[in-house]
Amino acid sequence: MDRRWIPGNHFELLENGEEFFPRVFACIANAKREVIVETFILFEDKVGLQLQEALIAAARRGAQVDITIDDWGSPDLSGQFLGALREAGVRVHSFNPGPRPFGLRPHLLRRMHRKIVVVDREVAFVGGINYSADHLADFGPEAKQDYAVEIRGPLVAEIHRFCHAALAEGLRHQRGKRQWWRGRKQWRAAPEQLPLAGTADAIFVVRDNGLHMDDIERHYRIAIRAARKRIIIANAYFFPGYRFIKELKRAARRGVDVRLILQGQPDMAFVKTAAGMLYHRLLRYGIRIYEYCERPLHGKVAVMDDEWCTVGSSNLDPMSLVFNLEANVVIRDRAFTQILAANLQKLMCDACNEITAQDLGELKGWPLVQSFLAYHLARRYPRWASWLPRHVPRLLPAAPTTQGKPPLAAAFAGAKEKA
Template sequence: MDRRWIPGNDFTLLENGEEFFPRVFAAIANARREVIVETFILFEDKVGLQLQQALIAAARRGAQVDVTIDDWGSPDLSAHFLDALRAAGVRIHSFNPGPRPFGLRPHLLRRMHRKIVVVDREVAYVGGINYSADHLADFGPEAKQDYAVEIHGPLVTEIHRFCHAALAEGLRHQREKRQWWRWRKQWRAAAEQQPHVGSADAMFVVRDNRRHMDDIERHYRIAIRAAKKRIVIANAYFFPGYRFIRELRRAARRGVDVRLILQGEPDMAFVKTAASMLYHHLLRAGVRIYEYCERPLHGKVAVMDDEWCTVGSSNLDPMSLLFNLEANVIIRDRAFTQTLSANLDKLMRKACNEITVQSLGELKGWALVKNFLAYHFTRHYARWATWLPRHVPRLLPAAPGQGKPLAPGFAMLKEKA
């Protein structure tokens, strides 16, 4: 993909399922020709059933509907759920299907983690929100805090092309290959660029295991180096590379107001222990750290100065930066950046506890050794696992109940969606 700024876009910030799901379902309800959905998690709950009905209605109206799920993130869809989609003409694809020896997934650390929707090549959605009821406030205390964007303008064409290429590459082994390429060729012929509808320049940036292995992290580092006044990063899982940490420390030391909004209650106590080492390291350089405590933080967003921001699916941890297939949009627009910045400021004021060196206490003795080991294991375990097969996209029709019950340690990874 050509990494360049595309002008003339309009973005709407969508916070949590209450804002995201109605906009997506309404767009699908108005679809005339095509719906493409990629998601890590699709559960058969009230949200998943709403999505199912919207997709079935679109397919029955004659739209081509393709849904791609990760077979580990969405393992337990019933035959009834899938058959209803197929009967209407929806094509539902499973990323990394295959046998599970001893109940384990060989490509456990290679996941399709993107969350993308494109409707009629006219509107797109990118963010971190899955199709599950735990993105709604009425789920209770465990409801997730998260973000997505609705996109209009020329960037939609770029996202649409990417989704077509991903489907074509993933489906290359299927019998329907010839039909797929004929359909894709028709869309290419009609794929003139969308007109300019707004003032935002934007890029669609992905991470894969072939050509774009570090694009998302690299764009973060470029923006951090360029920041002059302010950096706010809200991320559910924050264990980036050493170069990333070094750029944050340098920014804080040259006078930039650097703030991190991180999870107050991580999924595992081990992560909290590792974070203590990271906290001391950053706080001593002048970085301010806030723990979000109102509900589980699931967002992956950032703002830098007055015009640069990003929203997407990528955490800033080894899983997202080294293994998962991810997608972010990077936006250069003063009005939208101010909207997201105001949202994060409100989060810090009303729902976060600021962490200080005094509140952490001094690291010494066994606590220092324990935190040191935990931090560096968390940072390095992904690189130690690079001997695992590198996951090239491969899609097959989704099968019901293709997942197996997960051991407790692996179940935690599924929550990092």
């Protein structure tokens, strides 16, 4: 794992679609040479149409425009929507498309879950926000609470280099030019200098099924191990592995104020159940748990002490830590960390309920069995998951949906929202 900190960056915290979408669309509107977008979900709603319009305008001005979507997360784009992009010269790539027998995607457990934008190798965006109207407050009670960052400075060159390598690798697999015995090439290369834009040190961290299988989790665990005062983790899908839970336990026992902000109004019913199975154990360790109850929490952010924080696409559950392709930025900067920490503190004070042992009641009977199984599943699932095949990811031109959803698709529609 490359732990090289890149200095001289500037970060802006963007909360929800109200702050994120205008900034992204404005940067694309000013693009002169190149736009690269990766997203898990792109819906053909008012947000998706705004993105389409911005990309088409950039392509018609002569910029090279590439957008990569996940075939599972964005399955229902029409021929008219995709055709307008292609006609303008936008290259639309679909991650691991293919037939869906009985409405099921064969590679469901290996998804392109990253949310990245790079414009002209000058500005980048990384976070957890997809291109869909449910990231806007006017969507209603189901509108998501989420975060992203706008990045300027030398780290942008690193993100740009990664996106180009991901495009090249996916297209090589499409053409069948990669033999099975060849290991995945490193995407990192000698840094290309960009002007310093601020004072923040940062690392761009990815999770894949090759050389970077546990990089994001490892950075979390290193920071937890180093924490001396506080840890605040806000994460939509919290069911980490045993080593992660063990580091939180050790931090709490050495006097660190450890707080988790989790979903109180989840977008999928099993989310609260899965996290709740660990509540008794976490509270016993001295970890404080807050459930965000204003609307579904979709964030994937954390703060450790006064200078370390992370924002990205990675949840803390088996899908993100073991299966999905993810991207986070890890930031070392006192001023930005204070901004994110203040935001999370306000969230805990204004929109969360703190969970206590009295709220949970006595753990006995079937709940006790569930808690026991959940705890030991957390210990074992990373090893079990490593036994599953790691298919070769492919990028193909995105194809429109030619008919309605397959018969069983409705049963799995909620899985798309877990982004």
